[in-house]
Amino acid sequence: MKSGILAACDIGSSKVCCGIARVDENQEFSLIGFGQTVSKGIRKGVVSNIEAVTKNIIEAVTEAEVMAGESISSLTINISGDHISSSNSTGVVAVSGKNKEITVEDVKRVINAARTVVIPKGREMIHVLEQHYTVDDQVDIKDPIGMTGVRLETSVHLVTGSMMLLLNLKNAILRSGYSFQDIIISSLASSAACISDDEKELGVILIDIGSETTDLICYYNNAVIYSSVIPIGSSNITKDIAIMLKIPIKEAENLKINSGYAYSEDVDNDEKIEIPAIGANPSKLESKKFLSEVIEARVKEILEQVNFHINKGDLRKRIPSGIVLTGGGSKLQGIERLCYEYLKIPVRIGFPYGFSSVNNNIFSPEYSVLVGLLLLSLEDTKLEVKEKDKKGFFEKFKSFFSK
Ligand SMILES: Nc1ncnc2c1ncn2[C@@H]1O[C@H](COP(=O)(O)OP(=O)(O)OP(=O)(O)O)[C@@H](O)[C@H]1O
Numbered sequence: 001m002k003s004g005i006l007a008a009c010d011i012g013s014s015k016v017c018c019g020i021a022r023v024d025e026n027q028e029f030s031l032i033g034f035g036q037t038v039s040k041g042i043r044k045g046v047v048s049n050i051e052a053v054t055k056n057i058i059e060a061v062t063e064a065e066v067m068a069g070e071s072i073s074s075l076t077i078n079i080s081g082d083h084i085s086s087s088n089s090t091g092v093v094a095v096s097g098k099n100k101e102i103t104v105e106d107v108k109r110v111i112n113a114a115r116t117v118v119i120p121k122g123r124e125m126i127h128v129l130e131q132h133y134t135v136d137d138q139v140d141i142k143d144p145i146g147m148t149g150v151r152l153e154t155s156v157h158l159v160t161g162s163m164m165l166l167l168n169l170k171n172a173i174l175r176s177g178y179s180f181q182d183i184i185i186s187s188l189a190s191s192a193a194c195i196s197d198d199e200k201e202l203g204v205i206l207i208d209i210g211s212e213t214t215d216l217i218c219y220y221n222n223a224v225i226y227s228s229v230i231p232i233g234s235s236n237i238t239k240d241i242a243i244m245l246k247i248p249i250k251e252a253e254n255l256k257i258n259s260g261y262a263y264s265e266d267v268d269n270d271e272k273i274e275i276p277a278i279g280a281n282p283s284k285l286e287s288k289k290f291l292s293e294v295i296e297a298r299v300k301e302i303l304e305q306v307n308f309h310i311n312k313g314d315l316r317k318r319i320p321s322g323i324v325l326t327g328g329g330s331k332l333q334g335i336e337r338l339c340y341e342y343l344k345i346p347v348r349i350g351f352p353y354g355f356s357s358v359n360n361n362i363f364s365p366e367y368s369v370l371v372g373l374l375l376l377s378l379e380d381t382k383l384e385v386k387e388k389d390k391k392g393f394f395e396k397f398k399s400f401f402s403k
């Protein structure tokens with residue numbers, strides 16, 4: 001890493017936020033700049049108005065730059081939306097070297113073999129995520145380099161997205177005057193910020209409930225085995241409240257945040273909440289139970305979709321660490337309880353951790369994606385260093401023997 005500064009932007013449906021982090025010599029980072037603006041050009045996780053997104057990025061990044069006292073040129077960003085699809089794939093190669101010792105090149109070849117699947121026209125590869133390797137008959141190997149064998153097999157999790165929608169996002173970044181270091185799906189970023197290595201090892205599902213999308217990812221054996229995007233989010237709850245209680249969106253949002261509860265069975269039948277006077281309409285009392293029932297119906301719809309994916313991916317037996325709920329939508333009161341009652345899987349709320357910050361507001365579930373993008377871009381630079389080190393090692397090894 002050249003300057004020790006990392007920058008990322010979470011381009012969400014309700015907010016666009018930017019974080020700038022300084023990385024110290026121990027490769028630990030602290031957030032030194034943060035900026036946020038109300039998102040105007042994203043619908044259901046994808047760009048619907050490039051100009052608005054460009055403006056949002058400039059606003060958020062400039063605010064973060066001013067706070068950090070640093071100017072940045074490159075950003076790691078996220079992508080979401082239900083155009084994203086994923087699958088698992090395998091590849092096999094014969095180990096090439098004379099002594100049959102597996103090298104970086106063999107690993108690159110086998111990953112290439114695994115990623116060589118037919119990608120439909122108009123779609124682009126976003127991620128090729130390593131799962132594990134098999135060397136001859138030895139299964140579940142994480143790092144095969146240096147091992148000896150004849151046959152090297154790997155399995156990977158492939159994530160693709162619409163080429164056009166990716167291009168729109170890239171254009172928005174370029175138009176705002178920055179380059180992009182990497183584009184990462186929201187669920188992968190989010191999980192980097194609030195899931196522990198132990199949970200990833202044992203098996204866990206992360207569900208990031210945003211404003212207009214719910215991003216899901218499952219880890220098992222320290223690898224991603226399933227990911228998906230559900231095109232419903234917490235703003236659907238707000239809209240339902242506005243319609244059912246006949247109040248404006250702004251009031252419905254306040255009501256959801258301040259008085260909403262996701263598990264209606266826990267709410268007293270007689271409890272009332274006050275809806276403040278709106279325009280010519282006087283203030284009124286509404287049943288808290290009714291509000292809760294409206295909220296519960298929509299959260300259940302999201303959970304039903306989650307359950308669909310759990311069944312589709314046959315994930316239930318592979319998630320002893322349960323479910324981690326994060327994203328702004330996970331701040332809804334009672335959501336943990338409803339999620340547990342509905343799916344009968346242990347649930348916790350995921351907060352981003354593993355760094356220090358000038359701004360304590362960042363340690364909140366809606367910033368899991370932003371923090372994860374920073375952590376992953378740090379990993380990225382570490383990986384580059386690791387690969388260079390490995391090359392250096394092989395070069396030294398070769399020259400030692402040629403001498
Ligand atoms: N305290 C709270 N209680 C309930 N809901 C909340 C609370 N705080 C935020 N939310 C909801 O969280 C949502 C915003 O979450 P988030 O910031 O993660 O979305 P986003 O990243 O902009 O959107 P997306 O990921 O869908 O593109 C909003 O719908 C908001 O109403």
Ligand SMILES: [Mg+2]
Binds near residue numbers: 012210211327369
């Ligand atoms: Mg989001």
